[in-house]
Amino acid sequence: MIPAIVFRYPSHVCPECRAHLIAYKTERRIVRSYSMGEFTAIHRIMKCSNHGTLFRSSMLESLVSPHCTYANDIMVEAAMGRFIKGYSCSEISAGLNNSISESHVRLLSNRGMDILMEIHEENIPRLKDAMNSYILQIDGTTDSEFSMVIVVRDAISGFTLYAEKCHSESFESVKDILVKVKKNFKIPSGAISDMRAGILEALKHVFPEIPIRICLMHFLRDLGKDLLSDMHTDLGIMINKIGIKSPLKSLLRSIPAYNQSTLYEVEQGFCTDRKGMEAMSVRKILESILSVNGSSGYGFPFSLNHLNFYLSCMEAEKKLNDLSSIIKDEDSLKFLNTAINKIERITKNSAIKETADRLSDINMLFQKIRNAFRMPEKGNLSDIIEDDDSIQEKCDIVTGEMEIYLHTNIPNHMFTAAKHIVAKYHERKAMLFANNPEHTIPRTNNNMEQFFRKLRRNVRKRCGNIATGNILAQSGVSLAIFQNMDNPEYVKIVFGDKDIPSVFGKYRKPFKKPGMTKNRILKLIDTGTDMMLNDSLPDTPYNDKMMDKANEARSMNVY
Incomplete structure (x- = not known):
C-alpha cells in the first residue's frame, strides 16, 4: 500500500485580502523521492472566496516540479552519481531502486547538469564577493579531432570559475575567455599556466599588472x-x-x-x-x-x-x-x-x-x-x-x-x-x-591536470574510451562547472542553508517534446478526415465569410 501525503496552502485566509480560502480542486499523483520514497501526493488547491486567486502548496512544488513523477532530489542524486562519482545510468537506476529507467536517469542527470550552469551564472556576483583574491589557473583538454574545452579555475578555493569550448589554445581564443573572466571575477592576484605560447601571451595582454608563473x-x-x-x-x-x-x-x-x-x-x-x-x-x-x-x-x-x-x-x-x-x-x-x-x-x-x-x-x-x-x-x-x-x-x-x-x-x-x-x-x-606578495601562486599546474584526468576518467568509466572525446566535446563545459558540486565551500556559498534539490527544482521544467502531443495529433487527424468527408476542408485559410467581414470593415469610415 503506497502511503498518501496531503499538501495544501498553509493558511486558511488569503494573504492579500484576508478573505476565507475555499477548496478549488484536488490533484493526485504518484511521487518518487530519494529521501521520502514512493507516495501518493494529494494536493488540495485553494481559492480565494473574494477575488478567485488560486493558492498551491509551496512544499510540494519545492519537492517535485509540476507534471513530474520523480522528485528534485532524485535529479540531484542522479547527477551527482553520474558526473561526480562516475556511475553509469544502469548503476544509478539499480541503486535508486524505485523503478526509474536508465533513459530517465540520463535525462534527469543531464537536466541537473544544465541547471547548475544556470545557477552558477546567476551566483557569479556572490562567488566574486566570497573570493577576496584568487589565483587564476587555465588549461585546456581535448581528444584527437574533437573541440577543445578550456577551463579557468581558482587555485586557492578550487572553484571552477569558467569553461568554454573552442578550437584551440590560440591567443585570440584564450584572450576572449580571459576577458570574460576579468569582467565576472575581477583581476586575480596572480596566474599559473603551462608554457603554451597562446595562453601566456593572452595572460600578459589581459592581465599585464599581475605576476604570471609557469x-x-x-x-x-x-x-x-x-x-x-x-x-x-x-x-x-x-x-x-x-x-x-x-x-x-x-x-x-x-x-x-x-x-x-x-x-x-x-x-x-x-x-x-x-x-x-x-x-x-x-x-x-x-x-x-x-x-x-x-x-x-x-x-x-x-x-x-x-x-x-x-x-x-x-x-x-x-x-x-x-x-x-x-x-x-x-x-x-x-x-x-x-x-x-x-x-x-x-x-x-x-x-x-x-x-x-x-x-x-x-x-x-x-x-x-x-x-x-x-x-x-x-x-x-x-x-x-x-x-x-x-x-x-x-x-x-x-x-x-x-x-x-x-x-x-x-x-x-x-x-x-x-x-x-x-x-x-x-x-x-x-x-x-x-609570485605575488602573499606567495599564494602554486609552483605547478598539477591540480588542473588532475582535474582533467578526473573528467576523462569519469567519462571513460561510463562510456568507454572511444566515446570519451566526443562526449567531452559535447558536454565538457557543463561537466567542468558541475565539478563544483564536489566542493563544500562552493556549495555553502551558492546554496547557503537552502535545500539544494528545492533550488534545482526552481529551474526544472517537465520533459516535453517539441510540437503537439500524441492525443492532439490523433484528434486533429479525425477532425481533418471528417472535414474532407463533408467537403468542408478548403485549400486556403480564407473563406467567403471572412472576406465579407474584411470588405465591410474596409468600407467603414471611422474617425
Missing part, C-alpha cells in the same frame, strides 16, 4: 624531453631488437617457484634443500630484471625505463657471476648460465653500452637541476613552497656550475646538454619564480 613540472618535462628523448628512444629500439625479455620470461617459468618450507629453515639458520635454495636465488635475480620499472609516477623523462632495464641487466650480470662460483646443483647452474648468456647480449653490446653511458651522463645533469627545484624522486609534488628564494639560489648555483663546465674539457654530448639547460633556465627564470 608550471615547474611542464618546464622540467619539456627540458627533459629535449635532452633525453631521442637517445632514450634509440636505446629502447636497440634493446628490443635483441629481444631478451621473452627468453628470460620463458626461463623464469621453468625455474621452480619459491619454497616457503626451505625459507622457514633459512630463517632458523640452516637449509636441508640446498638445490632449492640455489634455484630460488637465480629466480630472484631474474625477477628483478623483468619487473624493473623505476617509475616515479611522473612518467618520462623523470623515469627512464629503457635505461633502468639496461642498468638492471648490468647489476644482474654481476650478481649471477658472483653466484656461479658457489652453485653446486647442475640444474641451478644450467639456469644461471642460460640467464648470463641472454643478459650478456645486452651488457656486452658496444652500441648499447655507449648509448646508455651517454644517456646516464646527460641524465645526471638533468637530475641536478631537478633536485635544485626540490622535485622529489617519487610521490606527490607539493605546491607548498615556503622559501622560493632558497630554491632560486640553489638553481643559480647549479646552472653556474654548468656554465663553468662549458669552459672545461668535457665530452661533446655533456657540453651540448649543459648549454641547453643553462639557456632554458635563464630564458624562463623570471616566470619560474614569479
Whole structure:
C-alpha cells in the first residue's frame, strides 16, 4: 500500500485580502523521492472566496516540479552519481531502486547538469564577493579531432570559475575567455599556466599588472624531453631488437617457484634443500630484471625505463657471476648460465653500452637541476613552497656550475646538454619564480591536470574510451562547472542553508517534446478526415465569410 501525503496552502485566509480560502480542486499523483520514497501526493488547491486567486502548496512544488513523477532530489542524486562519482545510468537506476529507467536517469542527470550552469551564472556576483583574491589557473583538454574545452579555475578555493569550448589554445581564443573572466571575477592576484605560447601571451595582454608563473613540472618535462628523448628512444629500439625479455620470461617459468618450507629453515639458520635454495636465488635475480620499472609516477623523462632495464641487466650480470662460483646443483647452474648468456647480449653490446653511458651522463645533469627545484624522486609534488628564494639560489648555483663546465674539457654530448639547460633556465627564470606578495601562486599546474584526468576518467568509466572525446566535446563545459558540486565551500556559498534539490527544482521544467502531443495529433487527424468527408476542408485559410467581414470593415469610415 503506497502511503498518501496531503499538501495544501498553509493558511486558511488569503494573504492579500484576508478573505476565507475555499477548496478549488484536488490533484493526485504518484511521487518518487530519494529521501521520502514512493507516495501518493494529494494536493488540495485553494481559492480565494473574494477575488478567485488560486493558492498551491509551496512544499510540494519545492519537492517535485509540476507534471513530474520523480522528485528534485532524485535529479540531484542522479547527477551527482553520474558526473561526480562516475556511475553509469544502469548503476544509478539499480541503486535508486524505485523503478526509474536508465533513459530517465540520463535525462534527469543531464537536466541537473544544465541547471547548475544556470545557477552558477546567476551566483557569479556572490562567488566574486566570497573570493577576496584568487589565483587564476587555465588549461585546456581535448581528444584527437574533437573541440577543445578550456577551463579557468581558482587555485586557492578550487572553484571552477569558467569553461568554454573552442578550437584551440590560440591567443585570440584564450584572450576572449580571459576577458570574460576579468569582467565576472575581477583581476586575480596572480596566474599559473603551462608554457603554451597562446595562453601566456593572452595572460600578459589581459592581465599585464599581475605576476604570471609557469608550471615547474611542464618546464622540467619539456627540458627533459629535449635532452633525453631521442637517445632514450634509440636505446629502447636497440634493446628490443635483441629481444631478451621473452627468453628470460620463458626461463623464469621453468625455474621452480619459491619454497616457503626451505625459507622457514633459512630463517632458523640452516637449509636441508640446498638445490632449492640455489634455484630460488637465480629466480630472484631474474625477477628483478623483468619487473624493473623505476617509475616515479611522473612518467618520462623523470623515469627512464629503457635505461633502468639496461642498468638492471648490468647489476644482474654481476650478481649471477658472483653466484656461479658457489652453485653446486647442475640444474641451478644450467639456469644461471642460460640467464648470463641472454643478459650478456645486452651488457656486452658496444652500441648499447655507449648509448646508455651517454644517456646516464646527460641524465645526471638533468637530475641536478631537478633536485635544485626540490622535485622529489617519487610521490606527490607539493605546491607548498615556503622559501622560493632558497630554491632560486640553489638553481643559480647549479646552472653556474654548468656554465663553468662549458669552459672545461668535457665530452661533446655533456657540453651540448649543459648549454641547453643553462639557456632554458635563464630564458624562463623570471616566470619560474614569479609570485605575488602573499606567495599564494602554486609552483605547478598539477591540480588542473588532475582535474582533467578526473573528467576523462569519469567519462571513460561510463562510456568507454572511444566515446570519451566526443562526449567531452559535447558536454565538457557543463561537466567542468558541475565539478563544483564536489566542493563544500562552493556549495555553502551558492546554496547557503537552502535545500539544494528545492533550488534545482526552481529551474526544472517537465520533459516535453517539441510540437503537439500524441492525443492532439490523433484528434486533429479525425477532425481533418471528417472535414474532407463533408467537403468542408478548403485549400486556403480564407473563406467567403471572412472576406465579407474584411470588405465591410474596409468600407467603414471611422474617425
